[in-house]
Amino acid sequence: MPTQPTLDAAKRLGPSVHRSTDSGEAEHGSRPRRRRKFGHERRRAALLLLAPSVIHLVWWIGIPVVATFFLAFTDYDVLANTVAFNGLDNFQEIFSDPTWNASIWHTVVFTFFTVPVAMAIAVVLALLLNVKMRGSAWYRAAVFMPHVTATVAIALVWMWMFEPRLGVVNTMLGWVGIDGPVWLADPDWALTAVIIVSIWKGIGIKMLIYLAALQAMPEDVYEAARIDGASQVRQFFSITLPLLKPATFFVLVVSIIDSFQAFDQLYVLTPDGGPDNSTTVMTYEIYRTAFKEFNMGAACAQSVVLFVFLLVLMLISRRLTGKEDDVR
Structure with a gap:
């Protein structure tokens, strides 16, 4: 059976032990949050670095390619700036040339x-x-x-x-x-x-x-x-x-x-x-x-x-x- 001084020491150490345990759990809980925050910052930095290339790719390659496939089936008058759908007429025209x-x-x-x-x-x-x-x-x-x-x-x-x-x-x-x-x-x-x-x-x-x-x-x-x-x-x-x-x-x-x-x-x-x-x-x-x-x-x-x-x-x-x- 523990003596009275031992019980008194345990009572004195109890609050400090609980505080250290709580602080450890809080520290372990903050590490995943810091990692998630760091990962989010890295992804944001990567997106910012890729943005100029992506914009260039979409603006100068992606949009012109889509427009080319669309205009291939139209009668596009550059001077009058009019577009009229004509189906496969353009392909019939070029292969008859x-x-x-x-x-x-x-x-x-x-x-x-x-x-x-x-x-x-x-x-x-x-x-x-x-x-x-x-x-x-x-x-x-x-x-x-x-x-x-x-x-x-x-x-x-x-x-x-x-x-x-x-x-x-x-x-x-x-x-x-x-x-x-x-x-x-x-x-x-x-x-x-x-x-x-x-x-x-x-x-x-x-x-x-x-x-x-x-x-x-x-x-x-x-x-x-x-x-x-x-x-x-x-x-x-x-x-x-x-x-x-x-x-x-x-x-x-x-x-x-x-x-x-x-x-x-x-x-x-x-x-x-x-x-x-x-x-x-x-x-x-x-x-x-x-x-x-x-x-x-x-x-x-x-x-x-x-x-x-x-x-x-x-x-x-x-x-x-x-x-x-x-x-x-």
């Missing part, structure tokens, strides 16, 4: 020759520049330089190079006994000249992406292949190409989008769609329909067709280069 149908074919040909050729050359250059050698940084910068050079400046230089009498291209062809054509003024060769310029200009960025992918590859895989006696060619097809699949998918998608949206180099090299509309592509025809003929409804319908083309090509390229799990 031989110039628009020719522009689709020119865009497909331009993409078909520009993208795979530039990608193949970029892979070869990346393999060559991935080797440790003296001055490799200068070679990489030289290959990448056309990508960061102004398109108008590149087009003007190539216009001089394609000059039929004094141009570098025909002069070099004359050395081997070939009479060069009138490149940019010949309907049979104008698109070929534009394709050559586009391939040369687009190699740099593709090479840089492939070079980064090559430098990230594990070296132990190649060491194991060399121990097994695999040749350089076998290593390239069995190791390098499969490991380049994610980079190939990215380069392919970006290149197709860039080719279907090509405008500036064609506009400078071959104004007004080239001789006999031989270099008229979909983007230039959209520009001409909208800002020269002021037929905004038809131009929006052409833009929708271009979007569908890109969407289908993206799905095909994804199927060709592998599923999403393989790309990661």
